Amino acid sequence: MQEYKYESELVKQELFNDKRLSKRKMFDSRDISIELNTLQNANGSAILTLGKTKVVAGIKIMPETPYPDTPDEGSISVGIELSPMSDPNFGSGPPSEDSIELSRVVDRSIRESKGLDFKKLCIKEGEKIWCVYIDIYIINNDGNLFDACELCALAALKCAKIPKLDDEFKVVKEEYDGHLELLKNPILFTFAKIGDKIVLDPDLIEECASDARFSVAITEDKNLVAIQKGLHGAFKIDEVKNMASTAIKNYDDVFLKFNKILKSKSAH
Amino acid sequence: MSKKKDEVVYFDEKGKRFDGRSQFEIRPITLKVGVIERSDGSAYVEWGQNKAIAAVYGPREMLPKHLADANKATIRYYYRMAPFSVPDRKNPKPGRREIEISKVSGEALSHSVDLEQYPNTAIDIFVTIFDSNAGTRITALLAASLALADAGLPMKDLVSGIAVGKAGGKLIADMNKHEEDASDAVDLPIAMLPNNNDIVLLQMDGVLTEKEFYECLDIAKKNCQEIRELQVSALKEKYSVDFNSGD
Amino acid sequence: MKTIVVPGDLISDKPENGSGIYQKDNKTYSKYVGVLYKGEDTQVVPLHGKYTPREGDMIIGLVVQEDMFGYIVDVKSYHMPYVHKRSIKTEFKPGDLILCQVISVNEIKYMIIDIQAKLEDGILFGVSAKKVPRVIGKHRSMINLLEKYSESKILVGANGYLFVKGGKPNIVKDALEVISKYSQTENLTEKMEGYLKKIKVE
Structure with a gap:
């Protein structure tokens, strides 16, 4: 993305004075908006914008065979497509290492928070369990796909319905049997290091200017449930402590805004 | 609720289809142009339950270079259905159906764009289906054609289309999934350049008499004219925003 | 209308x-x-589209690649012109911004460009090539307005790349976004003046 090399310099210049090009404060996230449950074939769906980044998550809850070592537990599966429609630099083809990293970080944020009780997703021990498939497509890339995707997945999960099964464990079309229960609300916070300054929720230009990335998922218990450091740069221990504490401090505010939007769209 | 297919009613005593439409009535269509900022051109179309989003990138250098056509641009059309867009979750990897649709759709659009203006380049069109209920390839084409126009490409005309068909013994326009399952179902997607009368996509599944086929073509032509008007409005709407210093 | x-x-x-x-x-x-x-x-x-080269146009380019014999330059068009090292005296490297003139365009729409100068100490911005006349304005009214409020020197390439030096480039960036989005509004230049006065205060 060489055409952003110069705007990146501008970003660094502003940061010298602790100012961001986007006029946000150093640890302010962009505004979010959510369209909930508009996709009828999905069991739950959300279209989320974080600033100008736009992503869509669709949930399909399907009956599957359990893993042999966990015969009475359901599972989740997260797949994120860096769709070439969202950025001129994304190619079509099999998942890249970027899309795999993204998928796995979002997966860990949800899985490790223990928000889903996998034992409740058991249909018949040893035979059938529910697998919650979370598929996410990027529609427009304006930076920080990590936080956008995780929040979008969370929104979609919160309105997801469990399909009804017949006596042969086949899904009955267009009939449902209750909602998916989410016991925790993990929210991912991603920071970018630009020179020696750190900002929360980088947009595309800030991402291009950054050398290192740090993501941490926080739940309402103010615990950390998933962490990922990315890119070639490095963080000092104090910087890591600072980012973790900033994420914890910001949780309530972000969750409040998120919940308000969900309630206004009458989610479960 | 499991009825045998023959017991299903396709037309009630008032001649209404199961979703309340009349024989040739089409489902509501909404269109929006310029929805993906990063792209060169984009559009979003909802047709009934179908939801498609298209992005155009190009003309741009075609790589690998040896595949480029020295005389004109090459359209590369990628039609993809999201795993959650269908009742039974679909593997994200493109299947044979998507590949075939991509081929015929790309060919359809190639006729509408003045490709000779951009030799050795590629015009990439990415269309993703997020929700479906019969007629996705036409919904996708409507979006793709708008995205191409939005990208500023020289075109003969917009590409409009409709799936005409037959179910329960009668010809119908804009089938839905339920009608596709009829024992005598015929699915006939058609796309054309409405002001030019050029048919650029035509496929059929099922059995029709010669007379029925000609009737289908006439129904398609009439609808494509009307749908084109909707596409034109969507394109013009993007430029009708007014700017107030107060914003 | x-x-x-x-x-x-x-x-x-x-x-x-x-x-x-x-x-x-x-x-x-x-x-x-x-x-x-x-x-x-x-x-x-x-109303929108990539840059279509015309003989004589002054454009701004970004050097994206260098090989043994020359440079590949991004000029916001559908093809990236190649400049042979033997035809120029200065050396460039990927990332350099250059001011060029379009010398010729052949039958397969490939352009030959001549490098006039290296552009240093400035920022590169881009708009759709078709919006360049709006950015310049009648008798340069819009571009003069932007230079006045940002206190920057702005060089506008016919291809949609702009080179902005000094002053407050973020004001230029904001203004360009507005011009691009509302390019069809009547009296845009007047309305831009109102908008720029407002954001200068912030």
């Missing part, structure tokens, strides 16, 4: 001369989404 037409719209029942149009069966149709101008000539001026 401007008339906006789209590809395939019937412009005239007779064959007309002009640009952005085509003839079929002795009638004239639009080729683009654009503004229709009917005068001696009939013109449809596209």
Whole structure:
């Protein structure tokens, strides 16, 4: 993305004075908006914008065979497509290492928070369990796909319905049997290091200017449930402590805004 | 609720289809142009339950270079259905159906764009289906054609289309999934350049008499004219925003 | 009131001369989404699109690649021109910004460019090539306005790349976004003045 090399310099210049090009404060996230449950074939769906980044998550809850070592537990599966429609630099083809990293970080944020009780997703021990498939497509890339995707997945999960099964464990079309229960609300916070300054929720230009990335998922218990450091740069221990504490401090505010939007769209 | 297919009613005593439409009535269509900022051109179309989003990138250098056509641009059309867009979750990897649709759709659009203006380049069109209920390839084409126009490409005309068909013994326009399952179902997607009368996509599944086929073509032509008007409005709407210093 | 037409719209029942149009069966149709101008000539001026090179145009380029014999330059078009090292005296490297002139455009739309100068100590911004006339404005009214409020020197390439030096480039960036989005508004230059006064205060 060489055409952003110069705007990146501008970003660094502003940061010298602790100012961001986007006029946000150093640890302010962009505004979010959510369209909930508009996709009828999905069991739950959300279209989320974080600033100008736009992503869509669709949930399909399907009956599957359990893993042999966990015969009475359901599972989740997260797949994120860096769709070439969202950025001129994304190619079509099999998942890249970027899309795999993204998928796995979002997966860990949800899985490790223990928000889903996998034992409740058991249909018949040893035979059938529910697998919650979370598929996410990027529609427009304006930076920080990590936080956008995780929040979008969370929104979609919160309105997801469990399909009804017949006596042969086949899904009955267009009939449902209750909602998916989410016991925790993990929210991912991603920071970018630009020179020696750190900002929360980088947009595309800030991402291009950054050398290192740090993501941490926080739940309402103010615990950390998933962490990922990315890119070639490095963080000092104090910087890591600072980012973790900033994420914890910001949780309530972000969750409040998120919940308000969900309630206004009458989610479960 | 499991009825045998023959017991299903396709037309009630008032001649209404199961979703309340009349024989040739089409489902509501909404269109929006310029929805993906990063792209060169984009559009979003909802047709009934179908939801498609298209992005155009190009003309741009075609790589690998040896595949480029020295005389004109090459359209590369990628039609993809999201795993959650269908009742039974679909593997994200493109299947044979998507590949075939991509081929015929790309060919359809190639006729509408003045490709000779951009030799050795590629015009990439990415269309993703997020929700479906019969007629996705036409919904996708409507979006793709708008995205191409939005990208500023020289075109003969917009590409409009409709799936005409037959179910329960009668010809119908804009089938839905339920009608596709009829024992005598015929699915006939058609796309054309409405002001030019050029048919650029035509496929059929099922059995029709010669007379029925000609009737289908006439129904398609009439609808494509009307749908084109909707596409034109969507394109013009993007430029009708007014700017107030107060914003 | 401007008339906006789209590809395939019937412009005239007779064959007309002009640009952005085509003839079929002795009638004239639009080729683009654009503004229709009917005068001696009939013109449809596209509202958006990549840069189409014309001989003599002054454009701004970004060197993206270097090999043994030359450089590949991004000029916001659908093809990236190649400049041979033997035809220039200065050395460049990927990332350099350059001011060029389009020397010629051949039958397969490849352009030959001549590098006039290296552009240093400034920022690169981009707008759609078709919006450049709006960015410059009638008698340079818009660009003068931008330079006044940002206190920067702005060089506008015909291809849609801009080189901004000194002053407050973020004011230029904001203004360019607004111009791009509302390019069809009447009296845009006046409205921009109001907008720039407001954001200068912030």
